[in-house]
Each structure stands twice: as structure tokens, then as C-alpha cells.
Amino acid sequence: MPVSRLPARTSPLTERDNPMADVVRVTDLVKTYYLESVTVQALRGVSLTVEEGDFVALMGPSGSGKSTLLNQLGCLDRPTSGHYYLGDEDVSQMDDDQLSEIRSRFLGFIFQSYNLLPQYTVVENVEIPLLYQGIKLTERTREWCIHLATLVGLGDRLDHRPMQLSGGQQQRVAIARALVNNPHVILADEPTGNLDSRTSDEIMERLQQLNNTGKTIIMVTHENDIASWGKRVIRMRDGHIETDERNQHRTIGKALANDGVNFNGFSQLPVNV
Amino acid sequence: MYLLLYLVLGLLLLAGIFVPLLYWDKGRRSLILAIRSLWLHKMRAFLSVLGIIIGTGAVIALMAFGEGSMQEALNDIRKLGATNIIVRSRRPPENSATAGRSRVAVYGLTKADYHRFAVLQEGGTVTRMVPMRDFKQEMRRYHLMYTGRAVGTTEDYAAVNDLPMALGRFLLHEDRSNVVVLGSQVANALFPFENPLGKDLRIGQSPYTVVGVLKSRSAVGDSGGQEMEDYNNDVYIPLDACNEHFGSTITNRQAGSFQREQVQLSQVTLTVSDIDKVRTTGEWIKAILSTHEKADWSVSVPLDKLEAAEREKGRFMILMGMIAGISLVVGGIGIMNIMLATVTERTREIGIRRALGAKRRDITMQFLIEAVVQTTIGGVLGVMIGLTIVFIMPPIFEFWSAHLPAKVHVPSIFLSLIVAVAVGVGFGLYPAYRAAMLDPIEALRHE
Structure with a gap:
């Protein structure tokens, strides 16, 4: 069953008049979990807009609802009430199949524990979102995946399995995988949580470069160092947004900034692959 | 000679099931993944399909021996002449x-x-x-x-x-x-x-x-x-x-x-x-x-005996089928057991796939294909073992100067292969459904 409201291959963004408008718009989002005898209000009415090209760091202590919000934004779950517009689509009313389709077409995920499939090689891992998007895997899509793997610096490890890679390398595979469908939003859940500080910086620089090419990134973290890479820092507490401010002291990557890696490739995904 | 032909036909049947899968990306991926993960757990996979192997092997062997002795009995009766009536003094x-x-x-x-x-x-x-x-x-x-x-x-x-x-x-x-x-x-x-x-x-x-x-x-x-x-x-x-x-x-x-x-x-x-x-x-x-x-007389009509023997053969085959059915169901339960364990073991993988855009039916298909691959391999191995038994046992019996007629019952080969595939679908469905119904967030959190 195709997503009826989404004509194939057109994004919620392309037909809009203002290309720099909000890519994510959340209004009064409530998420309540009903456990056995306890009712947990994870989100108590969150409203938020994210512009295209923004780099948001979502912070807060554990239990503040930041992970729940990220799951909502990642279309992994539906809100108890409220609305979530991705582009112009109200995805909060979609069913499971439609949400799956949204995830495969318009979202990229980066997880704390990389979440690569151990049985697959680097290239095969990168290919997965295309597979579920229903794109026929051809030489051309394979070239695209190899291109992405090369961009994140893994051009010489295309046929390695995740077990043969270091944590930083695995996370770079995950970045390539998050880019393969040319997503509108990249959602990162503590992308550096399992990495040492040097590797963390490297990963963050790559994300920053991605952001420089126009990718919208929403990242959950509880480390101030990491959050300082974002253009905008949102702090949450008890299911509410506590503060939401522009980051005045942004960390800017140095080492990779001018090393000639061209991330413009990400915006050149042949949409009709 | 015919046996070779039937083997080719059997392989064509299997090809008919699996070749279309190869032309379908997700299917091919699932197939490759299934074979890879089976290869990764060779011993476990072997033990889990052992039921299917023994089931199909037993069907092939029992059917062959049954068919052989029935055939021989029928031939004996035919020698008396099906159109003859024998009147005897008694x-x-x-x-x-x-x-x-x-x-x-x-x-x-x-x-x-x-x-x-x-x-x-x-x-x-x-x-x-x-x-x-x-x-x-x-x-x-x-x-x-x-x-x-x-x-x-x-x-x-x-x-x-x-x-x-x-x-x-x-x-x-x-x-x-x-x-x-x-x-x-x-x-x-x-x-x-x-x-x-x-x-x-x-x-x-x-x-x-x-x-x-x-x-x-x-x-x-x-x-x-x-x-x-x-x-x-x-x-x-x-x-x-x-x-x-x-x-x-x-x-x-x-x-x-x-x-x-x-x-x-x-x-x-x-x-x-x-x-x-x-x-x-x-x-x-x-x-x-x-x-x-x-x-002081008796009339015997070999045709009656022939038909009685054929009826008996029919009953015998049904009985064999039932035994086969039971053993395959038992084999299927083994498959289901191992698939449920696999689903639990690979919960995280399911979560990852769901996050990356897999629909519920994609997950269902993946695990279903895995179950079917297992039972099909089991079925093929079972047929091979069954045929080996059929060809090895009569000479051994001959050696002990006993007589064990055997004749490969060709439909039983197809039947047991089809049943093996069906068992894979039947008993793979529930674990696959369980996998598909997992909540993606829960599954991602699973260690």
C-alpha cells in the first residue's frame, strides 16, 4: 500500500514557495505512556519549529523527554495528542506503513551504538534504506553508496563487516547510511556517546560539514561540549522545553574544514535513482 | 533413468519458488541473509531442521518400501491373470x-x-x-x-x-x-x-x-x-x-x-x-x-484379490501419509521454536530495520523466507537421505537373505518437498508475525 498522501518521489518540501521555511513543526505535542499502574507523561505539550538547514542540540537530564521527542520527530512513534508537520505533511495522523515510508524517504538516523547490521558489509549497510524505499538496487545505487562511504573516509573498507571496524569508523558508516536517501532531517541520538573525545570531534566535524551543505540536523546529547557544535540549543525538563536559544559560542571544526572533502555530493542525490 | 528426470523436475520446482525471489531485491536480500545467518549457526540450524530431515527421509523410505512390497504382491496376483476365474475342487x-x-x-x-x-x-x-x-x-x-x-x-x-x-x-x-x-x-x-x-x-x-x-x-x-x-x-x-x-x-x-x-x-x-x-x-x-x-468347490477370482490389494495399498499410503504428516508437524514445531528464539535474538536488528524504513510486512517476509529456506534445505536433505536408504537397504537385506522390495514412490518426493515448504510457511508465520509486531522503539532499546 503506497502512502496515498505522498505522491511517489516528491517530498513534502519541494512544492513549497519558500525553500527556507520550517522543515519540522510540532504543535502542543503530548505523549503519555500507560504502564501497568503508573501513567508517565513523557511530553506535556511541546511546541517547536525547526528551519531547514538548522543544527539543533536537544539537551536535558534523563527523564526530561528528549529521547521521547526525538522518537516522535523520527516518526518511530505517534503522539497521544498534538500535531507534527514534516514539511506540510501531518505525520502524526499516519498509520504504521505510512510512517515507515516517511522514515525510509525523508529521515536519516544516527544512533549512539551505531546500529549497523553485523551480517552486512559497509556498502550493504549503507544500502538498507534504499532497499526499504523500494528502489531497485543497481550498479548505480551501489556507486552512490560507495561514493558516500568514500566521503566519510571508508573508501578502502567497503567490504568490511562492522565487527572489523573501530567505533568511529562504524559511526561514519552510520552517517553514510543516514545520507543515502538524501533525507530532509538527520536525527542523531547521542552520536558520540560511545566514542572517545578525539573521535567525537571528528564525527561532530563531519556532521557540521553536512549541516554546512544545508542538511537539517537534530541531535540529542547530554554533553555540553557536543551541544556546543549546534547552532541552536534546546534544553528540556519534565516534558517541557525549558530554554531554546541560539548558540553564541559555537564550536567550529578546524581539522576537516579545509581538507578538500566535498560534501556537496549529499545535495546531489539523483532523486530518481 | 526416470529417477533422474524426476530429480530434475524437483529441482525445477524449487527453482520456481526461489528464482522469483532472486529478482525481487528485498527477497534476494532476505534469502542471502537467511543463508548467511544459517551458515553462521550451522550446528543450530542443522539441529532445528533435523526434524524435517528425518520426517521427509522417513516418508521417502517408507513410501518406497511400501510401494515395493505392494507392487510385488500386485504382480503376483497379476500372474494369476486378472481376466481368469479359477474353479477348484475342494x-x-x-x-x-x-x-x-x-x-x-x-x-x-x-x-x-x-x-x-x-x-x-x-x-x-x-x-x-x-x-x-x-x-x-x-x-x-x-x-x-x-x-x-x-x-x-x-x-x-x-x-x-x-x-x-x-x-x-x-x-x-x-x-x-x-x-x-x-x-x-x-x-x-x-x-x-x-x-x-x-x-x-x-x-x-x-x-x-x-x-x-x-x-x-x-x-x-x-x-x-x-x-x-x-x-x-x-x-x-x-x-x-x-x-x-x-x-x-x-x-x-x-x-x-x-x-x-x-x-x-x-x-x-x-x-x-x-x-x-x-x-x-x-x-x-x-x-x-x-x-x-x-x-466341494471354490471359485476364486484374482481380480477381486487385485482390487482388494489395491484398496489395501490405498489405505497403506494414507497411513504412511499420516505418519509423515505427524513427523513433519513435529519438525515444524522445531522450526517454530528456533525461529522464536531467533526473533528474540535479533530484536535489535528488527528495530534497526524498522527505523530505516522497513514496513511490518518486510519484517514478516524476512523471517518467513528464513523459515522456508530452512525447511526447504531440510526437505532436500531429507529426500536425499531417504533415497540413499531406499537404494542401500535392499542389498543389505539381500545379504542377510531377506527380501525387501523397494520402489521409489515418485509423488512422495514432490509431496514431501511441498509439505516441507508449507511447514516452513505455516510454522514460520507466527514467529514472523511476532517479529513484525515489535515496537520499533522497544526493539531498538533491546540489548
């Missing part, structure tokens, strides 16, 4: 009050009966009637003696009973003189060093000239309880000569007592023109013979 139950040692027992078919049967032949339903009279008799050649069965009969007897000649000819209708055809064993006993053709021997008190010798032939028996007929001990003489020389009364000497019998014809074999008329003709014959005072 010694009626002894009435103790009248039973005397010196009394002559008179019973059985008479020449009058034979002539009444001839009416059927005139009507055209019966194409051939072979009268026969047999009794134990001593055969002598100089000092050599052999006790065998003397059979007085006519030319057609050889055709009806399928007796091939080794030397000379069988009896002819024109034979009026004392000619004899020997069974192979008799010929060996009485003419150990010479060609018996044209030589003389004595049967009872009369001299006979040998005109033919039969080929040795294995004894024919059947599962219907008819006694074995061993044609190798027989000598065949013209019925007229038999009546002339031995008279109507035969004396059997048994352990110090005489038993005198008067039987005109021991057996009449009638061949019916059309297999559909066999049963009605049998009824007519029974009607004709019902005028006898005593129940």
Missing part, C-alpha cells in the same frame, strides 16, 4: 459319522460341470477353458525315482499359467498318446546327464515319452492365502491319457492308512474375454455349481 468337510477309512471320497468338479461351463464359451464371454487334474505320483527312470505332481491337462494350460519352455514343446490338443512335459526339477532329477527329449520314463505304471521341458520358474504365491504353486515339480500329461491310465480313483498312502479319492477334475481355469465381465461370469459359475450337494 474336499468337503469330513462328516465324522460317515467317515470310514476304506470309503472312497467322491467330490469336486465333474466333466458334466465342465460341459456346462462350455455354454459360457459358446456365448463368447469365456474365451478359454483349461481343465486340469492333479495328484501326487511317482516318476521312474531306470533306478531313479522322483515323487512329484502329475498334472493332466490340455494345451492351453501353459498359456494360462505363463509357463515358458526350455526344450521341446508343451502338450498339444492332438496329443492322444503317452507324451509328457517335465518341470525343470523333475528333468534334473530323472535325466541328470542327458537330454530328456524323446526319452521314456514311467509315471505310475505307464510309460511316457518326453516331448518338452519347462524353464525353471520361481514359485508363485500371493498374499491372499492361496497355496504356493511350484511348477518345477510337475509333469504334464494329456488329460485323456491321465484318465485312461490312472482311472478315476486315486489312492493316497499316508502313514499306514489309505485314502481313496475320486475327483474328476481338480481345477478348471476360465479366461473371460473382457475384464468387466469377470465378476458376472464368476457369479454365473457359482450359480451353475450351486446344484452340487456339498460345498
Whole structure:
């Protein structure tokens, strides 16, 4: 069953008049979990807009609802009430199949524990979102995946399995995988949580470069160092947004900034692959 | 030869299932993944499909042995002739009050009966009637003696009973003189060093000239309880000569007592023109013979036995099928068990796939394909093991001088392969459904 409201291959963004408008718009989002005898209000009415090209760091202590919000934004779950517009689509009313389709077409995920499939090689891992998007895997899509793997610096490890890679390398595979469908939003859940500080910086620089090419990134973290890479820092507490401010002291990557890696490739995904 | 053809057909069947999968990206990925993860856990995979392997192997082997022995029984009955009706004289139950040692027992078919049967032949339903009279008799050649069965009969007897000649000819209708055809064993006993053709021997008190010798032939028996007929001990003489020389009364000497019998014809074999008329003709014959005072005759219709045997075969096959079904269900439960464990083990993978855009039905298909791949491999292995058993066991039994007929029952190969695939689908469905219904967030959090 195709997503009826989404004509194939057109994004919620392309037909809009203002290309720099909000890519994510959340209004009064409530998420309540009903456990056995306890009712947990994870989100108590969150409203938020994210512009295209923004780099948001979502912070807060554990239990503040930041992970729940990220799951909502990642279309992994539906809100108890409220609305979530991705582009112009109200995805909060979609069913499971439609949400799956949204995830495969318009979202990229980066997880704390990389979440690569151990049985697959680097290239095969990168290919997965295309597979579920229903794109026929051809030489051309394979070239695209190899291109992405090369961009994140893994051009010489295309046929390695995740077990043969270091944590930083695995996370770079995950970045390539998050880019393969040319997503509108990249959602990162503590992308550096399992990495040492040097590797963390490297990963963050790559994300920053991605952001420089126009990718919208929403990242959950509880480390101030990491959050300082974002253009905008949102702090949450008890299911509410506590503060939401522009980051005045942004960390800017140095080492990779001018090393000639061209991330413009990400915006050149042949949409009709 | 046919076996090879059927193997090719079986492989085509499997190709028919799996080749379309290869042309479908997700299917191919799932297939490759399934084979990879099976290879990763070789021992576990083997143990989990062991039930299927044993199930299909047992089906193939049991069906083959069942088919083999059934086939043999049917062939034995066919040798009696499906269009034949065999009418025999039967010694009626002894009435103790009248039973005397010196009394002559008179019973059985008479020449009058034979002539009444001839009416059927005139009507055209019966194409051939072979009268026969047999009794134990001593055969002598100089000092050599052999006790065998003397059979007085006519030319057609050889055709009806399928007796091939080794030397000379069988009896002819024109034979009026004392000619004899020997069974192979008799010929060996009485003419150990010479060609018996044209030589003389004595049967009872009369001299006979040998005109033919039969080929040795294995004894024919059947599962219907008819006694074995061993044609190798027989000598065949013209019925007229038999009546002339031995008279109507035969004396059997048994352990110090005489038993005198008067039987005109021991057996009449009638061949019916059309297999559909066999049963009605049998009824007519029974009607004709019902005028006898005593129940001193029996009518046996091989066709009845043939059909009974075929019905029995059908029942047997159903039984085998049920055993097979049970073993495959047990095998299926093994598969389900291991698939449920696999789903739990790979919960995180399911979560990752869901996050990256896999729909519920993609997950279902993935695990279903994995289950089907397992059961199909199990089925193929089972067929191979079953066929190996079928080809190995009969020679082993032969070695222990036992007889185990085996004939590969071809439909059972297809059937068990199809059932193996179906078991994969049937028992893979629930674990696959469980996998698909996992909440992506929960699944991602799973360690």
C-alpha cells in the first residue's frame, strides 16, 4: 500500500514557495505512556519549529523527554495528542506503513551504538534504506553508496563487516547510511556517546560539514561540549522545553574544514535513482 | 533413468519458488541473509531442521518400501491373470459319522460341470477353458525315482499359467498318446546327464515319452492365502491319457492308512474375454455349481484379490501419509521454536530495520523466507537421505537373505518437498508475525 498522501518521489518540501521555511513543526505535542499502574507523561505539550538547514542540540537530564521527542520527530512513534508537520505533511495522523515510508524517504538516523547490521558489509549497510524505499538496487545505487562511504573516509573498507571496524569508523558508516536517501532531517541520538573525545570531534566535524551543505540536523546529547557544535540549543525538563536559544559560542571544526572533502555530493542525490 | 528426470523436475520446482525471489531485491536480500545467518549457526540450524530431515527421509523410505512390497504382491496376483476365474475342487468337510477309512471320497468338479461351463464359451464371454487334474505320483527312470505332481491337462494350460519352455514343446490338443512335459526339477532329477527329449520314463505304471521341458520358474504365491504353486515339480500329461491310465480313483498312502479319492477334475481355469465381465461370469459359475450337494468347490477370482490389494495399498499410503504428516508437524514445531528464539535474538536488528524504513510486512517476509529456506534445505536433505536408504537397504537385506522390495514412490518426493515448504510457511508465520509486531522503539532499546 503506497502512502496515498505522498505522491511517489516528491517530498513534502519541494512544492513549497519558500525553500527556507520550517522543515519540522510540532504543535502542543503530548505523549503519555500507560504502564501497568503508573501513567508517565513523557511530553506535556511541546511546541517547536525547526528551519531547514538548522543544527539543533536537544539537551536535558534523563527523564526530561528528549529521547521521547526525538522518537516522535523520527516518526518511530505517534503522539497521544498534538500535531507534527514534516514539511506540510501531518505525520502524526499516519498509520504504521505510512510512517515507515516517511522514515525510509525523508529521515536519516544516527544512533549512539551505531546500529549497523553485523551480517552486512559497509556498502550493504549503507544500502538498507534504499532497499526499504523500494528502489531497485543497481550498479548505480551501489556507486552512490560507495561514493558516500568514500566521503566519510571508508573508501578502502567497503567490504568490511562492522565487527572489523573501530567505533568511529562504524559511526561514519552510520552517517553514510543516514545520507543515502538524501533525507530532509538527520536525527542523531547521542552520536558520540560511545566514542572517545578525539573521535567525537571528528564525527561532530563531519556532521557540521553536512549541516554546512544545508542538511537539517537534530541531535540529542547530554554533553555540553557536543551541544556546543549546534547552532541552536534546546534544553528540556519534565516534558517541557525549558530554554531554546541560539548558540553564541559555537564550536567550529578546524581539522576537516579545509581538507578538500566535498560534501556537496549529499545535495546531489539523483532523486530518481 | 526416470529417477533422474524426476530429480530434475524437483529441482525445477524449487527453482520456481526461489528464482522469483532472486529478482525481487528485498527477497534476494532476505534469502542471502537467511543463508548467511544459517551458515553462521550451522550446528543450530542443522539441529532445528533435523526434524524435517528425518520426517521427509522417513516418508521417502517408507513410501518406497511400501510401494515395493505392494507392487510385488500386485504382480503376483497379476500372474494369476486378472481376466481368469479359477474353479477348484475342494474336499468337503469330513462328516465324522460317515467317515470310514476304506470309503472312497467322491467330490469336486465333474466333466458334466465342465460341459456346462462350455455354454459360457459358446456365448463368447469365456474365451478359454483349461481343465486340469492333479495328484501326487511317482516318476521312474531306470533306478531313479522322483515323487512329484502329475498334472493332466490340455494345451492351453501353459498359456494360462505363463509357463515358458526350455526344450521341446508343451502338450498339444492332438496329443492322444503317452507324451509328457517335465518341470525343470523333475528333468534334473530323472535325466541328470542327458537330454530328456524323446526319452521314456514311467509315471505310475505307464510309460511316457518326453516331448518338452519347462524353464525353471520361481514359485508363485500371493498374499491372499492361496497355496504356493511350484511348477518345477510337475509333469504334464494329456488329460485323456491321465484318465485312461490312472482311472478315476486315486489312492493316497499316508502313514499306514489309505485314502481313496475320486475327483474328476481338480481345477478348471476360465479366461473371460473382457475384464468387466469377470465378476458376472464368476457369479454365473457359482450359480451353475450351486446344484452340487456339498460345498466341494471354490471359485476364486484374482481380480477381486487385485482390487482388494489395491484398496489395501490405498489405505497403506494414507497411513504412511499420516505418519509423515505427524513427523513433519513435529519438525515444524522445531522450526517454530528456533525461529522464536531467533526473533528474540535479533530484536535489535528488527528495530534497526524498522527505523530505516522497513514496513511490518518486510519484517514478516524476512523471517518467513528464513523459515522456508530452512525447511526447504531440510526437505532436500531429507529426500536425499531417504533415497540413499531406499537404494542401500535392499542389498543389505539381500545379504542377510531377506527380501525387501523397494520402489521409489515418485509423488512422495514432490509431496514431501511441498509439505516441507508449507511447514516452513505455516510454522514460520507466527514467529514472523511476532517479529513484525515489535515496537520499533522497544526493539531498538533491546540489548
